Each structure stands twice: as structure tokens, then as C-alpha cells.
Amino acid sequence: MMKAAVTLLVEDDADVVDSYRRTFDHDGLALDVAETWGEALALFRVVGHRLVIADYNLPGDEHDDTGLRLLVEMKLLVPSAELVLISGALSQPAEQLAAQIPLIDAFYPKTSDLPDILVALARAAVERADDETDWHMVGTKYLTPNDVIEAALAEIDDALRADVAKNARRG
Amino acid sequence: MRWACATGGSADVRDHRGQAALDELLAGPQELCGSPITVAEYTSVLYDHVRTNETWGAYFGSEDADRCVKQFMQWLADDTLAIRPLGRRAFEMGMAYVSSVAARGRRMRGWDAIHLYEACRWARETGEQVVLATSDTDFQKTVNLFPEFGAFVRVLDTTGDDAS
Numbered sequence: 001m002m003k004a005a006v007t008l009l010v011e012d013d014a015d016v017v018d019s020y021r022r023t024f025d026h027d028g029l030a031l032d033v034a035e036t037w038g039e040a041l042a043l044f045r046v047v048g049h050r051l052v053i054a055d056y057n058l059p060g061d062e063h064d065d066t067g068l069r070l071l072v073e074m075k076l077l078v079p080s081a082e083l084v085l086i087s088g089a090l091s092q093p094a095e096q097l098a099a100q101i102p103l104i105d106a107f108y109p110k111t112s113d114l115p116d117i118l119v120a121l122a123r124a125a126v127e128r129a130d131d132e133t134d135w136h137m138v139g140t141k142y143l144t145p146n147d148v149i150e151a152a153l154a155e156i157d158d159a160l161r162a163d164v165a166k167n168a169r170r171g
Numbered sequence: 172m173r174w175a176c177a178t179g180g181s182a183d184v185r186d187h188r189g190q191a192a193l194d195e196l197l198a199g200p201q202e203l204c205g206s207p208i209t210v211a212e213y214t215s216v217l218y219d220h221v222r223t224n225e226t227w228g229a230y231f232g233s234e235d236a237d238r239c240v241k242q243f244m245q246w247l248a249d250d251t252l253a254i255r256p257l258g259r260r261a262f263e264m265g266m267a268y269v270s271s272v273a274a275r276g277r278r279m280r281g282w283d284a285i286h287l288y289e290a291c292r293w294a295r296e297t298g299e300q301v302v303l304a305t306s307d308t309d310f311q312k313t314v315n316l317f318p319e320f321g322a323f324v325r326v327l328d329t330t331g332d333d334a335s
Contacts, residue, residue: 004295042319045271046291048264078267080260133263 005030006129007122008047010040010054010067016110023115029122035059037070048078051125053118056087057164068157071104079141080133082125084118086110087160089167101156102144172216173306173329176228179220179235185330189306192329196304203252206289208282210254213243255293257285264288268313275316283309287324294323306330 007024011017012035024031032049034040037058044052052074054067071083083103088110101107106121108114173189181187196203217236220228246252258264268284287303287310294301303310304327311326 004292042317045267045317046319046323047295048260048267077270078263080263130259132259138263 003030003126003129004047005032006050006125008032008034008040008044008049008052010034010037010052010058010070012036012055012059016055020115020118023119024122027119027123029119029126031122040070041073044074044081045077049081049125050129051082051084051121053084053086053121056085056160057089066157066160068101068104068160075103075141075144079138082106082121084108084121086114086118087164089164172213175213175217175235175239176220176231178239179231181230185306188331189329192304192327192331197246197251201302204255204293205252206286207254207257208286208289210243212282214240255289257289258292261285261288261292272313272316277312277316279309279313283307283313287313287320291320291323300325302327304329 007029009017009020009031011020011033017033017035021031021033032043032047034043040052040054040058043049052071054070056067058067058070067085067087071085074081075083082105084106085101085104086108108117173186174193176183176186177190217239220231221233221236223229243252247254262285265281265285265288268288269279269281272279272284290301290303300322301324303324306329308328310324311328314320314324314326
């Protein structure tokens with residue numbers, strides 16, 4: 001029996017999910033999938049996955065609908081979780097901004113090699129699944145959002161949103 | 172603990188309902204597991220009952236506690252009851268559960284949070300819903316607050332009280 005997943009993918013594009021799931025299955029890695037902000041947070045609240053991979057552009061419920069904001073929520077809930085933001089619709093400047101956000105551990109554009117990168121991250125997450133909680137890291141990561149000026153975070157968020165809107169208009 | 176109180180001579184009907192529920196579980200085919208917290212809390216509450224002069228535990232003496240500990244050890248020894256080791260992240264996740272509940276203006280004790288996490292972890296490992304047998308109504312209140320827990324855990328109120 002495959003072990004319970006330690007990785008959560010938050011993605012609403014069924015084709016992308018299928019593709020990642022096949023890659024994970026091929027490597028014998030379990031993967032939990034959530035399609036929406038609320039669904040992801042509910043599952044994460046119970047399980048506290050080691051690794052969360054969230055698409056930037058998520059369908060919203062009553063919540064703010066960006067994957068970035070979702071990861072901020074998750075960071076406060078389980079600070080030791082490794083949080084990765086992905087997007088297929090960002091301009092170069094916005095990508096650079098996203099990569100510099102201290103709240104998340106990594107940002108990746110959706111390039112062709114992304115599934116392999118994510119599998120490597122997931123494999124590492126499985127390897128540390130039975131590690132003791134690193135309380136120093138928990139403390140450090142929990143405090144990280146407090147070191148970020150909310151206005152700066154909003155600026156980054158706005159830039160990312162603008163990109164998504166621009167790409168949507170291009171169709 | 173309801174089982175211990177009932178066998179110690181409690182007149183409380185909830186203790187006797189709890190005893191009947193536990194006896195049924197012990198006699199049944201299900202796999203019964205506790206967390207290490209079960210052991211610590213059971214022992215702690217047993218001796219609270221020994222020490223108190225209040226009516227809720229006045230009937231319960233040290234001989235009752237010794238008998239109940241011995242019976243508990245017998246269940247462990249004959250594998251009627253197994254104790255699952257805590258997961259490595261049990262305390263971190265316990266903290267997260269307490270915070271989530273607190274954010275909704277409710278209280279969840281730390282040990283209860285860890286116990287609930289362990290039940291969910293067991294459910295994830297087996298791929299089946301775990302029945303959490305308890306006389307503590309706080310568990311059902313938490314599941315009511317966060318229905319997502321219901322996918323992993325069903326709370327069985329051993330006293331038959333309704334927490335919802």
C-alpha cells in the first residue's frame with residue numbers, strides 16, 4: 001500500500017493535475033490534490049503536509065483567491081511546511097518578485113521540466129516525513145510574515161494579479 | 172475513565188453507559204488503539220479520583236485505581252488494546268489544531284488536539300475512517316466546527332450524550 005501523501009498539490013486545471021499525478025505515480029509518490037482555496041486549507045489543516053505546491057491563480061470561494069495568500073495562511077498554521085508557488089502566467093518582473101517573497105520557499109514558472117523539479121521536492125519531503133519537528137525552524141518561519149511589510153506583499157500580489165489578468169485578456 | 176468509575180461503584184448512569192460501550196468495543200472485532208496520551212491521562216484521572224473527597228470520586232479508592240491499572244495493563248499485554256507511538260510532528264500539529272479552533276473562538280486542550288491528530292494520522296495510514304471513542308464532548312464540537320475532520324474521524328460518544 002502506498003504511504004499517505006506528504007505532498008499537497010493545489011491546482012484547478014485538470015490536465016495539469018493529471019500530468020503531475022502520472023509523474024508522481026511513476027515515481028511511486030503519493031499526492032493529495034485540492035482544486036480550490038477552501039478545499040486545500042481544509043485538508044492541510046487536518047494533515048499538515050510537508051510540502052504544498054500551489055498554483056498562483058486559484059478559483060476562489062469566499063476567500064482571496066491567490067495561491068500566494070493561501071500559502072501565507074498555511075505558513076502561519078504549520079510553519080515547518082515547505083511551500084512552493086507555481087504559475088504559468090507571469091511576466092519576468094513578476095516572476096522575479098515572486099521568487100523574492102520570503103513567505104514561500106520557492107517559486108517556479110510552469111516550464112516543461114517543472115514536474116521533475118516537483119518530484120525531486122516531493123521525494124525530499126518523503127525522506128524527512130519522519131523527522132522530528134525542528135522547533136527553531138518553526139519559530140523562525142512563523143515570525144517571517146511579521147518581518148514583511150504588508151504593503152510590500154500587497155504590491156507583489158498586485159503585480160502577480162495584473163499579470164494574470166493580462167494573460168487572461170490575451171486569451 | 173467512565174469504565175473505571177462504573178466498575179468502582181459510581182452511580183452515574185453515564186459511567187455505566189461508558190462501561191458498556193467500552194466492553195462492547197473490547198469484545199468486538201475492530202482493531203483498538205490508543206495514543207500514549209490515553210495511558211497518561213487514564214492514569215492521571217484515576218489518581219485524581221483517588222485523591223478527591225468530592226462526591227464525583229469519593230467512592231473511588233486506591234484499590235480501585237490499582238485494579239483499573241492492572242486491567243488496563245492486561246489489555247495491553249494480551250493485545251486487546253495497542254498503543255500507537257506518537258507521530259514525530261504530533262506536538263506541532265497539536266499546536267496547529269489548537270490555533271485553528273481558537274481562531275473560531277473556541278477552546279481545545281493541547282492533549283486533545285494531539286489525540287485527534289493521531290486519530291487522523293492513523294486514518295490516513297489505513298485509508299479508513301477511524302472511530303474515536305470518547306466521553307469528552309469537545310472532540311465532536313471540534314468536528315462540528317471543522318467538518319473536514321469528519322472525513323478521517325467519526326466520534327463515538329461513549330456516554331450517549333449529544334455534543335452537537
